[in-house]
Amino acid sequence: MRDFRDAKAMAQTLRQSLITKDVTISHSESLELVSRMLGIADWNTLSAMLQSERRDTAAPVARLKTSTAVYPAVPLRDFVPFPNATFPLFVGRENTVLALDHAFEGAREMVCAIQRDAAVDEPGFADVYEVGLLAQLVELERLSDGSIRVLTRGIRRVALRSFASLNSGYRSEATELVESPPVDAPDLIRRSIQRFEDYAAAHGLLMPDVWSFLDQTRDLGRIADTMATRMKLPVRDKYELLAMLDPVKRLEKIDSLLDVSSRPFAPAYAATRRLALTLADRRRHQFATLEHLLLALLEDSDAAAIMQACNADLGVLGQSLVDYLDRELAHTVIETGTAAPTAAFQRVERRAALHAQETGHPAVTGANTLVALFPETRSPAARLLAEQGVSRWRVDKALARNAGKEKG
Template sequence: MRSFRDAKTMAQTLRDSLTGKAVTISHSESLELVSKMLGAADWNTLSALIQASRQEPAASAAQQTERLPSYPAMPLRDLVPFPTAIYPLFVGRQKTMQALDQAFHRQREMVLAVQKDSAVDEPGLDDIYDVGVLAGLIELYPQSDGTLKVLTQIYRRVMIRRFLAETGTYVADITDLSEGPIPAAPELIEQAVARFKIYAKAWAIQLPQTHPPLEQIRDPGRVADIICAQVKLPIRDKQGLLATLDPVARLERVHALMQMTS
């Protein structure tokens, strides 16, 4: 398999073939079937592996002359951040404070990595999920108890290649993850936004103000991320959504989760 898109083509071919035999499955179901055919646990795992392997030759060549991009990093215990959203984060770990200090003195960017187990105080690479985000730091607010509050703007998904405590701070090496061209999914967007409004009312969630309005956005990946940032789900489920690189599959998945929990 040459690229991330090949798996999606296989899934569409499978779906078309089954439709011809009077068997109807959804886009996400066909992706899950192809993933299992190729030996992966699910589509999230396969898409991340394919994306990473596609970038690996270029990354390896670049490493001959320079290292992968390295950023100060922050491990998160109980939050999964999504692109475009703004989050206030509260920091108490000394190594994270040092990472923040380095980030503010450099490019004001840092990697946010989600911990698999919130009880781990000194996480390493095996203690965090592979897919994280790159965030911009907007403002820092020292708190009276010695902790810090930092306002962050989430930029994009990244694959975390290295994560460790180095000279008293957290550092991460990353490669970028791409979702490819924006697919058209107007009916799915309409259905997901309608379901989200019902979900938001049931959970007393204030609808986010977006420009253009949510129902007018034509990028299913952006719509999915806006909704994902608001829904109330376990960390594992939210991380699964963050790691779902296919925009249509991500929106289908959060739509289904809202139906299950509303």
């Protein structure tokens, strides 16, 4: 892919393909889906990254001139950036625009300050957190509405000694923060990467470059920052990660956030899970597969309601699952013993717990488990769902509608 226009072409092709399947989405929705397919959070980020790649010359790397210096500053609402990440910023406040102009006239360095309260329009020193990010400005574009889109690359953590509005915009005196010396923690790295893989699968993130980086590095700080950049967390939690100067503690914190093994099952889903294992035991199957699980989910009120909202015929789906279990898994029949969940079954349950955490559910439900099935694209369960028109996109839409009704 050369630039953002190729991504737009992909989005158009996706829309046309879905239309043939009687699925209609807007142009903006197709752009967001393409972005997620490529492992990027949203279309604005993807467009900015692709345009940055087309530049003939790279921006110079920012270096703190002294241990403490004064820089143009940008207050950020509801967003916490991390070192080594490239991200777009959309700014419109007069003092922020003035600061950006000043930065581009100089060394193209600025301090990103994270606001404590996004509702504050003119923040002062008391309204921003103590730790911020020194960043390099890569590209600036003035938009028709008077705002500015600027592509930015995070460099390093800094401590804010001041933050004020001057005639030339926001300014901040910042001091470089030194992280704890590196240590070797292979078990922590391995465990956190495994859990992050589940997290990425649960969120449909395809990140080939990230996986290659994680496989090659043993830098705990870089690993933690790479994960934190892509995790959906409240601003306060993300800031806590930014403010941690000990790479070990930072990665341990992320590992604990990714660990959902202690999240309980809702009573209804606990019964559904038992039914899945029972369906395997009745057939004397050696393993409880995703097909056993999906068949049980047809009896789960939360999951069944979502599938029906996607216009699935649960009777047809159930018969297809029974046919598959009785014909295709006959070779797994054992004389004695009970069925054990397959690795895929266990992966789905871990992803379901992550989804429950993300959506604010105190316990795992059948709906969370249904969402967690979709990354298992090679399974017959996912194929049979697709045949009924049940997709991750449609399930997300149904869940959003239900959430809106509950709030109303």
